[in-house]
Amino acid sequence: MRNKHLTPKQLLIKTLFWGLIIWICGTILLPIFAVTMYSLADETTYPRSGGDMVIPPHWGQEGNLLHHFKMVWILEDLPVYLARSLVLALGTVILSITLSAPAAYAFVRFRFPFRKILLLSFFVFMMMPDIVFGVSLFSMFYKWGLINTIIGVIMVHTLRAIPLTLLILNGVFESIPPTLEEAAFTMGTSRLRTLRKVILPLSAPGVAAASIYAFLLSWDDFVLTVLVGGPESYNLAVLASRFMIGTDVQHYRASATAVIMLVPVLFVNFFVQRYMKSDYLTGGMARDF
Amino acid sequence: MAAVTLKNLSKMYAKVAANDNINMKIEEGEFITLVGPSGCGKTTTLRMIAGLLSPSSGSIFFDDEDVTHTPTQNRGIGMVFQDYALFPHLNVWDNIGFGLKIQKYPKDQVKQRVRQGVEMVNLIGLEGRALSELSGGQRQRVALARALVMEPRVFLLDEPLSNLDAKLRLHMRTELKRIHKRIGVTTIYVTHDQVEAMTLSNRVIIMLDGKIQQKGTPKEVYEKPINRFVGGFMGSPPMNFLENCEIIRENDHLFLVVKGIRFSVPRHFYRAIERLNLSTVTTGIRPEDLSDRNDAVTSQYKSHMLDDTIEMTIDVIEPIGANKLLDLYHKDLRLSAIVKADSSVLPDQHINIKVNLERIHLFDPKTEESLAYFDKL
Ligand SMILES: Nc1ncnc2c1ncn2[C@@H]1O[C@H](COP(=O)(O)OP(=O)(O)OP(=O)(O)O)[C@@H](O)[C@H]1O
Ligand SMILES: [Mg+2]
Numbered sequence: 131m132r133n134k135h136l137t138p139k140q141l142l143i144k145t146l147f148w149g150l151i152i153w154i155c156g157t158i159l160l161p162i163f164a165v166t167m168y169s170l171a172d173e174t175t176y177p178r179s180g181g182d183m184v185i186p187p188h189w190g191q192e193g194n195l196l197h198h199f200k201m202v203w204i205l206e207d208l209p210v211y212l213a214r215s216l217v218l219a220l221g222t223v224i225l226s227i228t229l230s231a232p233a234a235y236a237f238v239r240f241r242f243p244f245r246k247i248l249l250l251s252f253f254v255f256m257m258m259p260d261i262v263f264g265v266s267l268f269s270m271f272y273k274w275g276l277i278n279t280i281i282g283v284i285m286v287h288t289l290r291a292i293p294l295t296l297l298i299l300n301g302v303f304e305s306i307p308p309t310l311e312e313a314a315f316t317m318g319t320s321r322l323r324t325l326r327k328v329i330l331p332l333s334a335p336g337v338a339a340a341s342i343y344a345f346l347l348s349w350d351d352f353v354l355t356v357l358v359g360g361p362e363s364y365n366l367a368v369l370a371s372r373f374m375i376g377t378d379v380q381h382y383r384a385s386a387t388a389v390i391m392l393v394p395v396l397f398v399n400f401f402v403q404r405y406m407k408s409d410y411l412t413g414g415m416a417r418d419f
Numbered sequence: 420m421a422a423v424t425l426k427n428l429s430k431m432y433a434k435v436a437a438n439d440n441i442n443m444k445i446e447e448g449e450f451i452t453l454v455g456p457s458g459c460g461k462t463t464t465l466r467m468i469a470g471l472l473s474p475s476s477g478s479i480f481f482d483d484e485d486v487t488h489t490p491t492q493n494r495g496i497g498m499v500f501q502d503y504a505l506f507p508h509l510n511v512w513d514n515i516g517f518g519l520k521i522q523k524y525p526k527d528q529v530k531q532r533v534r535q536g537v538e539m540v541n542l543i544g545l546e547g548r549a550l551s552e553l554s555g556g557q558r559q560r561v562a563l564a565r566a567l568v569m570e571p572r573v574f575l576l577d578e579p580l581s582n583l584d585a586k587l588r589l590h591m592r593t594e595l596k597r598i599h600k601r602i603g604v605t606t607i608y609v610t611h612d613q614v615e616a617m618t619l620s621n622r623v624i625i626m627l628d629g630k631i632q633q634k635g636t637p638k639e640v641y642e643k644p645i646n647r648f649v650g651g652f653m654g655s656p657p658m659n660f661l662e663n664c665e666i667i668r669e670n671d672h673l674f675l676v677v678k679g680i681r682f683s684v685p686r687h688f689y690r691a692i693e694r695l696n697l698s699t700v701t702t703g704i705r706p707e708d709l710s711d712r713n714d715a716v717t718s719q720y721k722s723h724m725l726d727d728t729i730e731m732t733i734d735v736i737e738p739i740g741a742n743k744l745l746d747l748y749h750k751d752l753r754l755s756a757i758v759k760a761d762s763s764v765l766p767d768q769h770i771n772i773k774v775n776l777e778r779i780h781l782f783d784p785k786t787e788e789s790l791a792y793f794d795k796l
Pocket of ligand 1 (some may be wrong): 432433436437455456457458459460461462463567611744
């Protein structure tokens with residue numbers, strides 16, 4: 131057997147390699163594969179009262195491979211939910227970045243009392259369960275007429291996203307040495323132009339990472355959207371979950387919705403991978419120059 | 420270009436005064452060095468001149484214009500930072516042209532001035548490179564060019580060579596001198612390296628604990644240090660200090676006695692010693708003012724009235740170029756001396772050392788002030 135000739139080191143590397151393959155398949159490819167398969171299969175493939183999936187399934191239904199997509203698209207107003215999900219997610223990105231970027235910048239560049247404690251409080255806030263957070267906001271939102279509005283949902287998503295976007299951006303600004311700004315000042319650059327010409331380009335990868343986080347948080351949120359939202363402000367995640375709640379579980383429609391939800395995620399992934407290659411994202415910048 | 424004047428400039432932090440009542444005038448076109456040990460407040464002074472730090476009290480003038488409260492952007496300074504502070508997202512050309520572009524200079528003028536800058540610091544051919552593709556010395560030059568193309572009124576440098584290796588530092592020192600000779604901009608150079616200070620500038624300002632100790636030409640501060648700190652800080656290998664030298668009077672002559680060795684006090688110190696009624700002093704002798712008696716034949720006849728010879732034992736010999744550095748001892752007294760490389764000295768040998776009495780320094784043991792400045796006090 132060839133295995134006999136493997137040194138312990140080679141064996142370790144081989145084990146790690148296959149471990150990695152299994153890990154990637156289990157965490158990334160398998161879920162994608164599962165929802166895609168269900169979304170393209172005949173309803174009868176999956177027995178309602180337990181039992182195993184038939185693999186390969188009977189593809190398509192009523193002679194149409196995309197039958198479930200057609201059903202959610204026509205019967206369930208999917209385009210409306212899709213548009214709403216996009217509005218909510220982009221709104222969350224814009225609001226959370228515009229609020230947390232200046233705050234993070236101030237945290238890094240200016241010393242003020244209770245700075246550390248304030249930063250710590252965001253960590254604590256991050257650990258608060260969605261349910262506690264959403265329920266506690268309900269009466270206040272009700273009073274202000276924010277229940278079942280797009281704005282209201284954007285606001286809770288933003289509140290939820292801000293602790294982490296703030297921490298990400300805090301790290302980003304911390305890695306930019308203050309002497310870069312001072313150097314710009316000595317060359318006659320105003321504070322505002324320095325932000326635009328020096329800080330912005332250098333923090334762009336970090337801002338992108340924070341934006342992606344905020345986008346996905348909103349895109350994927352079910353609990354908060356249900357708690358403060360309503361039929362007028364539900365997103366795709368709520369739609370997909372609705373198919374799974376109650377006695378009439380519509381597994382195939384949920385899968386079709388999930389596949390649609392995957393599209394921007396995969397797109398973002400692809401985009402990020404190309405972007406992250408820029409060499410000043412390595413974090414070694416401050417030490418290199 | 421501008422002359423820079425600092426009047427009673429102070430900077431207080433919570434407990435310490437980083438700068439304590441700094442007064443100086445730097446003439447137009449002068450190259451001065453601010454030198455002192457770490458933490459003495461050099462960077463603080465420089466940053467206040469740049470406007471990156473506001474003083475607690477005092478004022479700063481560029482020529483006759485009070486710029487104490489002028490923002491950095493309007494001061495017309497150029498600055499080179501210790502960490503270079505180059506813009507990592509821009510290449511060499513765009514780093515150098517950054518300020519000119521921001522100031523909306525016409526395109527052809529930007530091009531011409533950046534080209535001049537590139538030529539001045541010898542970066543020709545590297546204009547398109549990313550910073551990560553440059554060596555430390557090349558980055559240093561980009562930083563120099565970036566500040567100089569703005570044609571600043573005052574050029575400030577904060578330990579610009581401290582990140583370079585010894586050889587490159589020497590090379591860049593020459594470059595800096597050459598550039599200054601060519602453009603003649605008023606330059607304030609901060610360093611903790613006294614050799615840099617001595618070799619680079621027209622004038623040196625020595626600081627300690629936020630206070631100016633002495634200002635003067637490199638020659639002045641080297642030959643006539645105002646106090647013990649300056650004497651010990653400037654010069655390498657450093658000055659020998661003999662603590663607790665007893666003063667002995669013998670028929671109108673004064674002698675110093677320490678640990679069994681004895682030598683004459685030069686005449687010009689007599690008045691100070693008598694007036695201050697000192698019984699002991701601290702003596703400072705530079706290693707080059709101690710020599711092998713046998714090498715110094717010519718002056719023998721001159722010193723018959725003077726007691727200028729001490730007997731020591733050689734511990735270690737270190738060749739340094741054209742000279743040898745001798746590590747000498749007598750009981751627990753240790754001295755270093757510089758002799759010519761062709762001196763036939765051997766370890767553990769006894770040697771008669773001649774003290775160049777005219778060049779010794781005496782300091783008041785309490786105040787540590789030099790007695791040479793007594794008349795001026
Ligand atoms: N932000 C600050 N808060 C409190 N003390 C400070 C601050 N900045 C500097 N100091 C103190 O002021 C003194 C002078 O600092 P400065 O940076 O000017 O020294 P330096 O001469 O440039 O030293 P080095 O050669 O190490 O750069 C130091 O004792 C330092 O600890
Ligand atoms: Mg400093």
